[in-house]
Amino acid sequence: MDEEIFENAPFIAWIHNLSKSQLKYLNSRLNDLDLGHEIKYIMMIYENPNSSQDDLVNFSGQSKGNIAKIVKKLEDRGYVERKVNPNNRRKYMLKTTSKANDIVPKIRKVSKEWEIEVGLTPDDDELKQRIKEISINSMKLVGE
Known part of the structure; x- marks a missing residue:
């Protein structure tokens, strides 16, 4: 890899790159x-637990349609279940199933x-916390 080409790459x-490479590593x-x-x-x-599809949209930056497809796929494969939110009958609360809960330690291990x-x-840890803060500020900025 020619690292020189990356010297002036924007921060974002x-x-x-970190997000994509971690996902590739996890999947491999x-x-x-x-x-x-x-x-x-x-x-x-x-x-x-009990987050909504809207929460996933807001956090991931994906469209409502993409998140609906992802949640449906995870539900069909037995990893996620939806329950009607008692405070808002038009919304669903999402929760992982025992099947998903069983693989979480493995995902965490590989992620570590x-x-x-x-x-x-x-x-x-301080750097990670600062990046989280920047991300939250970014979501608020575009959400306003």
Whole structure:
């Protein structure tokens, strides 16, 4: 790889590259699950039970239609279930099933391996927190 070409790449390209390369790594190590990018949605729902499809849209930046397809696929494959939100009967709350819950430790293990391989250390926790803050600010900026 010619690293010189990347010297002047915009910051957002680096963030995108991290996301894509982590997903490729996860899928290469977890190819028996045959999940693709759905892995990140399983983790989002697992970490945020009773979240809605709108929450996934807001966090991921994907369209409502794409998220609906992803959730339907995960539901059909037995990883996610939808329940009507008692506070808003037109919305669904999403929750991972036991099938998804069983694979979460494996996903976390491989994700941690990726962090080690790319050089993230506990010393980078402050950096990770700062990137989360920037991401939240970014979502608020475009949501206004």
